[in-house]
Amino acid sequence: MKVHIDPGRCQGHGRCYDLADDLFGADDEGYGQVLGDGTVPAGKEHDARLAVLNCPEHAIELLEEG
Amino acid sequence: MAADDRFTEDFREAREEELLGTISEVVTGPVSDWSTDFSHLEPEWSADPYKIQDDLRQRCPVAHTDRFGGAWLPTRYEDIAAIAYDTERFSSRAIILSNFRPPRELAPIGGSPPISSDPPFHHDARKLLLPAFTKAAVNRQEPATRAFCHSLIDALEGQDVVDAASDYAQHIPVRVIADMLGFPPQDGPQFRVFVEDLLEGINLPPDERIERVSRLFDYLLVQVHDHIDSPRDDLTTYLLNVELYGQKLGPDHVVGTMALLLIAGIDTTWSAIGASLWHLAKTPADRERLIAEPALLPTAMEEFLRAYAPVTMARLVREDMHWHGVDMKADDWILLSFPAANRDPAQFDRAAEVVIDRQVNRHAAFGLGIHRCVGSHLARMELRVALEVWLQRIGDFTLADPSAVTWSKGQIRGPRTLPLRIR
Numbered sequence: 001m002k003v004h005i006d007p008g009r010c011q012g013h014g015r016c017y018d019l020a021d022d023l024f025g026a027d028d029e030g031y032g033q034v035l036g037d038g039t040v041p042a043g044k045e046h047d048a049r050l051a052v053l054n055c056p057e058h059a060i061e062l063l064e065e066g
Numbered sequence: 067m068a069a070d071d072r073f074t075e076d077f078r079e080a081r082e083e084e085l086l087g088t089i090s091e092v093v094t095g096p097v098s099d100w101s102t103d104f105s106h107l108e109p110e111w112s113a114d115p116y117k118i119q120d121d122l123r124q125r126c127p128v129a130h131t132d133r134f135g136g137a138w139l140p141t142r143y144e145d146i147a148a149i150a151y152d153t154e155r156f157s158s159r160a161i162i163l164s165n166f167r168p169p170r171e172l173a174p175i176g177g178s179p180p181i182s183s184d185p186p187f188h189h190d191a192r193k194l195l196l197p198a199f200t201k202a203a204v205n206r207q208e209p210a211t212r213a214f215c216h217s218l219i220d221a222l223e224g225q226d227v228v229d230a231a232s233d234y235a236q237h238i239p240v241r242v243i244a245d246m247l248g249f250p251p252q253d254g255p256q257f258r259v260f261v262e263d264l265l266e267g268i269n270l271p272p273d274e275r276i277e278r279v280s281r282l283f284d285y286l287l288v289q290v291h292d293h294i295d296s297p298r299d300d301l302t303t304y305l306l307n308v309e310l311y312g313q314k315l316g317p318d319h320v321v322g323t324m325a326l327l328l329i330a331g332i333d334t335t336w337s338a339i340g341a342s343l344w345h346l347a348k349t350p351a352d353r354e355r356l357i358a359e360p361a362l363l364p365t366a367m368e369e370f371l372r373a374y375a376p377v378t379m380a381r382l383v384r385e386d387m388h389w390h391g392v393d394m395k396a397d398d399w400i401l402l403s404f405p406a407a408n409r410d411p412a413q414f415d416r417a418a419e420v421v422i423d424r425q426v427n428r429h430a431a432f433g434l435g436i437h438r439c440v441g442s443h444l445a446r447m448e449l450r451v452a453l454e455v456w457l458q459r460i461g462d463f464t465l466a467d468p469s470a471v472t473w474s475k476g477q478i479r480g481p482r483t484l485p486l487r488i489r
Contacts, residue, residue: 029196
């Protein structure tokens, strides 16, 4: 499972890095950034989903991989 | 050091000329029908806007009024989001709905960039502010904010009933923004007057309104000159020195942004803190749960922001158009109610209830799209610290007299009198 932020939609609300700071961080202007390559470690799936479901801009995608 | 000659008398005169726009007739008095004659400045709205908005959402989702020279009020999340995202057809050159429309030439910069700006200028003006308002940057203000909240509680010592709006909530954002802008902390009481003049004096006669607004600009100019004479590490000096497109900002831009930061940071956060305390005072189960489970506060706070979103914005329609079933005219106002969006049952389960452990909460309290509140991280820090300190220090509190609670009027909603019994 991977997370991805669409920079065209992100407005820097920061809900992702508030709710899942193991998966997301902020850039110098407060826009959300995926940490590393976005792979969600085991045990962090719930946090990833919370971030997706709480983004007011629908900017985060969860890519389920085989 | 070279003299900064941007802020002369000529600049004041030029600014006053810019204020020439369109003035419409002031209409006040009881609303006949909320779908055709709404006014967010009448007491019925202040008392309970949600009842009105919920009713409109059912029977007339894009309401109209002839007041203010013509305005629309959408109440569905979907429509409010569509307008927030559509900066092509809806301009931000005025964001406080009033009887005065600034001239079209004021776009795309507007009087208080970047909130009053349209693309493409908006992006560049906003970029200048973003680094000062990231979560990491505002968290540096947290220790001072916490200490200040404790000092406010210390000052309540010995009283059984306190006004949580005027003795507590109000002072917190005033102090924080004064520190950030580098204004004297003892000027705080004046800021409240500026805020009321700008946000609540909507239906005053135009001359009086202009007079009141110019008091704010007189004050800001004093601060500008003080910072030109003695620069320091704060947002005012930053705005005086920062460059855009290879040159320093125009005087209107500097002073307009200072006005924005001062006004937008105060009433809004004051309202959010007050509304949260009001809810907790009248809902013992939620209060006791938050004291028992402090880790739930960040989640609960988002729910308070959803249910009691303090901020409604405005837009101006650019051109005549048929939009979502209504005929909008150029220069019609839009009252962009994020509180109404946040209570749309099509978007939120149990929309009318306050559910403090709501896990999925895509609320729009800080707006949607390119105008997302620049101060949202600051507001969240202040709200969290204010509630943490209050719950730690006061814990048990109730409404001393529910009928004595008063609410602001206009686009920012929050309690202005909030008597709480604290022991």
